[in-house]
Amino acid sequence: MNPFEELQHEVGVLLQTVASGSLYGQITTYTPYIVLIILLVFVVVFSAKSQLSLVPKNRFVGVVEFFVEFSQKEVGTSVLGNAAKQHMPFFLTLFIFILLSNLVGLIPGSKAATGTMGTTLTLALISFVYFTYHGVKTKGGFHYLAALAPKGIKPAPLSWFIWLLEFISMLLRLATLSVRLFANMFAGHLLLGVLAILTALFIQPLITTLSLAALPFSIIGILWLLLLTVLYALEVFVACVQAYVFTLLSSIYVLLATSEH
Numbered sequence: 253m254n255p256f257e258e259l260q261h262e263v264g265v266l267l268q269t270v271a272s273g274s275l276y277g278q279i280t281t282y283t284p285y286i287v288l289i290i291l292l293v294f295v296v297v298f299s300a301k302s303q304l305s306l307v308p309k310n311r312f313v314g315v316v317e318f319f320v321e322f323s324q325k326e327v328g329t330s331v332l333g334n335a336a337k338q339h340m341p342f343f344l345t346l347f348i349f350i351l352l353s354n355l356v357g358l359i360p361g362s363k364a365a366t367g368t369m370g371t372t373l374t375l376a377l378i379s380f381v382y383f384t385y386h387g388v389k390t391k392g393g394f395h396y397l398a399a400l401a402p403k404g405i406k407p408a409p410l411s412w413f414i415w416l417l418e419f420i421s422m423l424l425r426l427a428t429l430s431v432r433l434f435a436n437m438f439a440g441h442l443l444l445g446v447l448a449i450l451t452a453l454f455i456q457p458l459i460t461t462l463s464l465a466a467l468p469f470s471i472i473g474i475l476w477l478l479l480l481t482v483l484y485a486l487e488v489f490v491a492c493v494q495a496y497v498f499t500l501l502s503s504i505y506v507l508l509a510t511s512e513h
Contacts, residue, residue, distance in 0.1 A: 258453055270367070270442060285365045289353045296348060323347050323499065331503040339506060342382060347499040350375065354437060354491030358444075358484070366494075367437045369430065376429035379502040387509030396509070425505060429498060436494050440487045447480040 300316040327343050328336030350366060357364020365371050387396045400422065401415035454473030 270363070270438070270445065280368070280370075282363055282365055282368045282371065285353070285356065285363050286371060289349060289356060289365050292352050292356070293345065293348050296352070319347070319351070320344060327496070327499050327503045331500070331507055335510070336503075339386075339503070343499050343503060346375070346379070346502060347495050350433070350498055351492060351495035354495060355488070357437065357441060358487060358491065360448075364437050364441060366433055367441055369434050372430040372434040373426070375433070375498070376426045379429060379498075379505065380426055383502065383505040383509040386506055390510040399512075425501075429501060433494055433498050436490060440490055444480065444484060444487060447476055447483060451476040451480055 296316060300313050303310070303313045323344055324336070324340060327347070328340050332339060353365035353371070356362055357367055366375075384396075390396075391399060397419075398415075400418040401411055405411040405414060451473050454476055
């Protein structure tokens with residue numbers, strides 16, 4: 253059978269696999285991965301903490317320290333300055349959770365916890381509550397809402413209109429945080445899955461028949477495999493970037509919520 257004739261069926265199976273199905277009641281196929289990532293966060297943090305030293309003694313501690321220092325500099329200090337210290341536990345937890353979720357999802361047969369809208373929306377809601385809390389704590393509830401619109405805008409109806417736009421923009425941060433992360437991870441894993449299917453379908457004839465007639469399909473399969481390898485490496489990079497972007501935006505939102513201007 254022509255590999256392209258089988259592709260439609262295999263892609264349908266892939267979509268069912270990627271979709272969030274129910275295991276038991278409200279427990280979905282993504283729930284075990286969310287629990288796994290939470291446990292991994294604790295393991296990574298406490299393992300690294302127990303091995304801390306002036307000079308890293310192994311690669312694991314060195315990698316963890318690299319990400320911690322990177323987050324402190326690029327996400328914390330560069331955005332919030334001296335105020336970053338009090339927020340770093342939150343930002344680091346957020347960053348490590350998303351990064352591990354993305355990377356675990358790249359293991360063949362696994363699912364990315366961030367590949368479902370429920371997870372990314374929950375993360376966005378946690379970030380939203382966090383920066384809103386600190387905004388209200390810094391300015392007070394009334395002044396926090398009033399500060400959404402710049403002072404001195406006249407006439408008054410224009411000021412109210414701008415305030416409404418800023419309020420809607422603030423609420424839309426839930427969508428910008430959650431949809432960006434979900435779309436990137438879901439689309440990336442779906443693309444890798446399709447390329448893996450194409451590779452298997454085109455190489456399979458050579459494995460089963462060992463004939464010259466199957467050779468052209470196998471050559472195409474090797475090309476699919478090379479493309480899959482390149483995109484897999486790209487997805488590892490995207491997994492890191494998306495964790496960074498989500499955390500960076502959360503840091504910026506904290507700055508906007510607590511800044512006087």
